[in-house]
Amino acid sequence: MAMYVFKDAAREHKLLARDAQRQDKSIRFYCPNKKCDAHMYVRSLDGVAKAYFGARKSYSHEKGCPYTSRGFQPNLHDENGFKFEDALLSLTRQSKTQSKSEIPREHGTGEVRPKPIHTIRQIYSMCKSHDCSDLYNGKIIGQMLLDERSAYMYPKGVFGWRLIELKYRYYSSDRKEIALVGPSNGKEYTFIVKFGDERLFKEINKIVYENRNHLIIVAGEWKSSGKYNTFCTEFKSKKQLAIEK
Known part of the structure; x- marks a missing residue:
């Protein structure tokens, strides 16, 4: 599903879900994915x-489209309880024992009690379902x-907590680093993922290399590496990585 669409096939005129009116109910709109004719x-x-x-x-999404019904479902999550920086900080920590139910129910009532999105895939899916200029909490x-x-929002680089869509570039076993390339507005930004743990580096490097032809999503607190248009983050947990095929 999507929280925005386009009114025209050329994808020039957007409509946000919160701005939709009753008269829009029977109108066919266009998927944000230009390659999808849903x-x-x-x-x-x-x-x-x-x-x-x-x-x-009868006119469903193309295979692999990020706006399918398997994506973000706004009514299953608590938007007001979502704190982006806190959620990403949590991704860098070791996993705790998880309950079997991702969305807990009120005791004895059977009523679903939504909770904030918290995994990298949930956060990524939420962001993709919205227009990049829209707001979430x-x-x-x-x-x-x-x-x-x-990309146009980052003319001077990338600093602070972010999820980034990346593509593989190279790795260095000696430095325990993986170098990736991300989108930029007319510039080439390089993103270095640094590891303090060699076992974690080998495990993640294997996953990334085997998926080097796919989008690699990394969550982290990004800082200047000291090199021009190159930024880095520390990778501490597998929860910071997602592969988008």
Whole structure:
């Protein structure tokens, strides 16, 4: 599903889900993915749930499209409880014992109690479902995820907590580093992922290398490396990595 669509096939005129009106209910809109010809329609406009856009089964999404129904579902999560920096900081820590239910229920009621998104894939999916200039709990989407859409927001580099869509470049076993390339607005930014633990480096490097033809999503606190247009982060947990195939 998507939290925005386009009114035209050229993808020039956007419509955000929160701005949709009753008269829009029967109108076919266009998927944000230019390679996808799914017929998008507004959903949940009259209910208490948040409005969103979904595709009809007869004109569904292309395989691999990030705006399918398997993506972000806004009504299953607590937007007001989401704190971006805290969520990314948590990704750098070792996993604790998880409960079997990702979305807990109120004891004895069977009622679903939504909780904030917290995994890298949930956060990435949320960001992709929104327009990069939109907000999620007051935070600009493009200031959470650097991708081709939001590259214009980073004319002077990338600093602070971010998720970044990256492509493989090379690795250094001696330095325990993986170098990747990310989107930029007319510039080439290099992102260095540094490891303090050799075993973790070997494990992640194997995953990244085997998926070098796919998008590699890394969450971290990015800083200047001291080299021009090159930024770095410390990798401490497997939770900081996702592969988008």
